[in-house]
Amino acid sequence: MATDTPTIVAGTCKITGRIISPHDTNKNNILIVITVLHPISGENVRHKVLVDRSGKFSIDVEVETATSLVGLYISLKLENTFLVKLTSGGVTNIDITYNSDYEIKNIDVTPAGMTQNDMTQGLEVMSKMIGHRSGRTPEPLHEKSTDYFLNYAKTILSERLAIVNNDTLISKELKGVLSRDFCLFLYNAHVFDYEEYMMLNYRNLKDNKGKKPEIKKIDRSYYHFLKDFNLNDPQYLYCFTFPEFQKTILQNEILGLPVIGESDIPAWLAKAKVILSDLVGFEDGLYYDILAANAYGRQLNEEIKPLTEKQKEHIVNYWKNGEIAKILFRKNLQVIELNKLKSPxxxxxxxxxxxxxxxxxxxxxxxxxxxxxxxxxxxxxxxxxxxxxxxxxxxxxxxxxxxxxxxxxxxxxxxxxxxxxxxxxxxxxxxxxxxxxxxxxxxxxxxxxxxxxxxxxxxxxxxxxxxxxxxxxxxxxxxxx
Missing domain, CATH: 3.40.30.10 (Glutaredoxin)
Incomplete structure (x- = not known):
């Protein structure tokens, strides 16, 4: 996998390919599912396409970075999930040959953006990290301090990252992407909502008989762990969990970021920085622009509510004719069409x-x-x-x-x-x-x-x-x- 740094682009890619198998009978029932990360508009978009009778398929997808990682699933076999690298404006062709037992015999990708091991093993390693169990005796974390819990989370993270770090098949570059993605996943799922996780911990350990434990109240300072992430690193634009992580930050009631609405973007960012800068460890950088774009994406994706004229004006004033503005306006056109079909x-x-x-x-x-x-x-x-x-x-x-x-x-x-x-x-x-x-x-x-x-x-x-x-x-x- 190349070490290029992802840059933001409102682009498109074409994915073509052929599924080659000795079993021809059900070829036109083979489904290809492609998951494309949209880190700027803030969602993961799934595309589905059936192969034709000759095993061929073709699909055009929108991308938001000059190079993108996408997940590709083939319905021939449950385990057939791959990572594929796309280049904006390009055509990526993927030919996959199976043997009679539906095991992969060969993968031929043009242009060759990743090694075959990175393609076939990357998501498998991610699954191993998610499914790993340490075997340690469960602790009553709801009775411990918040600092104890955050150190506990770091220990769990370290154990699971050892799985990817010790892997001998995938490249150093992909290990970096998977490590970042898993950090986002673990903290988003188990650390961000402290009260929910403590209640789960309590239920898993005790017969509560309808009683509710005393869960410690947290404030904004609890989220100082965000500093460890270095969220200004553009490599996060390769991480599938990034949109969900951003959504969690935007929706978190304790952090209390305001809804962007029709606010002037610099004014909204000033408020966001007052809340976040000491927690994330920086006051300026690409991350804040992405967060503002994600704030609009929250309206577009969650509410299926098109941008108002005032919002469009703010976007043009701030991003001019830049790529983030193009992405948001492209997404807005899609939402306008969806909104026509939406019932109250x-x-x-x-x-x-x-x-x-x-x-x-x-x-x-x-x-x-x-x-x-x-x-x-x-x-x-x-x-x-x-x-x-x-x-x-x-x-x-x-x-x-x-x-x-x-x-x-x-x-x-x-x-x-x-x-x-x-x-x-x-x-x-x-x-x-x-x-x-x-x-x-x-x-x-x-x-x-x-x-x-x-x-x-x-x-x-x-x-x-x-x-x-x-x-x-x-x-x-x-x-x-």
Missing amino acids: TIINDISLVSNDKVIETIVAKHKGKVIFIDLWATWCAPCLEAMQEFRGAKGEFRDKKVAFVYLTNGSSPRKLWEEKIKGIGNEHYYLTASQWEYIMNHFEFEGIPSYLLYNKKGVLTNKFTAFPGNKEVKEMISGLL
Whole structure:
């Protein structure tokens, strides 16, 4: 892998290739899923394409850096997930040859941006770090000081980074990227929300019998660990966890960064720096521009709300005709189209309805309509990915007799839930713990996202866990109309 430093560019790339296998029968059912990191607009974008009968595929993707790392998944085998390097404005061709056991025989990439080991082993090493268990006896961290916990997190991080550092197959450059990405992942998942992690620690250690432990209150100074990250390093633009990490910083109630809204960008940045500069360890640099862009991305991605004329004016005044402005305006055009398809968000209170009558009450409200019920949570990445994937397809049913209903519970922080549903639209319910538990048990769901589909007569016709894809869901709904 080349040691180039990623630079921000509003670009596009073409990815072509061929899947070569001795088994020809199901070739046109092979699915290629490509995940492209958009660190400036603040999301990871998934593209899906089927190979043709000859095994060939081609797709154009938007990128936000001159060189980008993308994840590529091939449905022939679960383990077939690779890293691929793209160059803005270029064409990358990937030919993958399988043997009769669906093992990879050869990968030929043109131009050759990464070694084969970096391509095939990088994400596997990341999975090993995420799945590693130390075997140490769990500690009552909720009874310790916050400094003790942060040192504990550093120890866990060090143990897991040893996995990538000791790997003999991948390059030094990719090790650096994976190490940064895993640091973001670990802290975002387990350290940022101190109260949530301490409650989890308490539940895992004790039979709490409904009691709630005394969790220490933290203030802004708790986040001094951000200084260890050196967030001004542009190599973070290669990290898949970076958009989620940035979103966490922007949404964190204790840090209290203001929503950018129609604020003048220099004024917003001045407020952000007062809050962050001593914590991250610097007062100026590319990071702050990226954070401001991500603040707009939060509106565009989360709320599906186009930029106002005032916001456009601020963006032009600050970034002129620069690449960040181009990226935000490009994203805004997409959001304008999505916003046309979005239905208004409606919140309904059903908390006083008995557990066994919740679904019945919802179904009765939509007589004569097909009803698609989605059980999800704000912390559930597959739930959010499914919603993002289904946005356009859902809009096709806007003027038809279809009701889209979304259920969640207290595991989704109320304030965060209220923000996220702005971009989802349609009808939402925030269930009590007992209502949620009853529904999950009654329909024998073991995880989320899970779905219930009712016909116009209010009869359950399908229930399933995990989003099967746009085509399948559209066919299910259309078949009932």
